[in-house]
Amino acid sequence: MDSLKTAKSDQIVVVGQLGQTLDGRIACANGASKYINGSDALDHLHALRANADAIIVGVGTVVADDPQLTVRRCNGSSPRAVVIDPGRRTPPDARLFGAHTEKPLFIRREDDVQHEDEIGVAMLPPGEGEDRPMLDPVSVVNALAARGYRRILVEGGASTLSHFINHRAIDKLHILMAPIILGSGVSGLNLTPIDSLNGAIRPDVRLIQFDDGDVLYECTMQSVWSAD
Numbered sequence: 001m002d003s004l005k006t007a008k009s010d011q012i013v014v015v016g017q018l019g020q021t022l023d024g025r026i027a028c029a030n031g032a033s034k035y036i037n038g039s040d041a042l043d044h045l046h047a048l049r050a051n052a053d054a055i056i057v058g059v060g061t062v063v064a065d066d067p068q069l070t071v072r073r074c075n076g077s078s079p080r081a082v083v084i085d086p087g088r089r090t091p092p093d094a095r096l097f098g099a100h101t102e103k104p105l106f107i108r109r110e111d112d113v114q115h116e117d118e119i120g121v122a123m124l125p126p127g128e129g130e131d132r133p134m135l136d137p138v139s140v141v142n143a144l145a146a147r148g149y150r151r152i153l154v155e156g157g158a159s160t161l162s163h164f165i166n167h168r169a170i171d172k173l174h175i176l177m178a179p180i181i182l183g184s185g186v187s188g189l190n191l192t193p194i195d196s197l198n199g200a201i202r203p204d205v206r207l208i209q210f211d212d213g214d215v216l217y218e219c220t221m222q223s224v225w226s227a228d
């Protein structure tokens with residue numbers, strides 16, 4: 001079930017996770033999201049963390065949720081926390097600073113690296129509907145791999161994960177579906193629009209039903225690494 005655990009030592013494996021409702025929401029309209037998933041799904045998330053070398057979040061998640069990004073619900077050491085934060089929006093009192101023995105790594109623009117705990121990566125040209133260029137997810141992964149972090153968990157949020165999927169930088173996507181319907185609120189994935197169903201991603205999917213009602217959809221994606 002956990003491709004991070006079974007990865008060979010020199011292999012890059014990137015797992016994305018998203019907890020969502022039956023109608024594809026990750027939060028209420030006011031941002032309230034605790035907790036969409038049940039206890040079993042949280043256990044699963046912590047097991048993923050325990051098998052990862054690094055765990056990536058976008059700065060939006062740090063600002064909204066103030067996560068610690070540590071392993072607490074199972075045995076295992078916490079992965080290196082990595083925040084994609086080109087605009088330096090991480091609050092100085094964010095909990096992840098105190099939660100890890102090593103400082104979090106920050107992903108910045110290539111020309112804006114100021115400290116050893118920062119990695120600069122290439123920018124992409126602005127995509128359709130985007131008002132500013134984004135950092136290239138493939139460059140992010142390659143830069144982490146160059147530092148020895150090859151088993152990578154992309155924990156969110158939605159826009160960070162969507163960008164990784166758009167750029168084929170996810171090998172496995174774990175969608176943790178909670179059996180609830182919000183009917184309004186914040187949507188999960190938001191990928192590049194397609195014109196017909198022929199353009200839909202159709203991953204191989206394995207289903208795992210948890211005892212408390214959530215269902216894990218483990219999707220095998222085509223990444224730039226898996227295509228090698």
Ligand SMILES: NC(=O)c1ccc[n+]([C@@H]2O[C@H](COP(=O)([O-])OP(=O)(O)OC[C@H]3O[C@@H](n4cnc5c(N)ncnc54)[C@H](OP(=O)(O)O)[C@@H]3O)[C@@H](O)[C@H]2O)c1
Nearest residue numbers: 018019026058059060061064087134135156157158159160
């Ligand atoms: N249900 C779940 O599994 C789950 C998991 C995690 C988070 N969440 C929820 O997701 C929400 C936050 O998600 P979000 O989509 O608003 O924010 P996010 O994905 O956490 O962070 C997005 C921000 O990170 C920076 N960023 C990320 N990737 C980038 C890239 N490739 N290039 C340049 N900048 C990049 C940008 O910062 P700048 O704007 O500063 O440029 C961007 O606006 C929260 O409500 C949180 O509760 C849900």
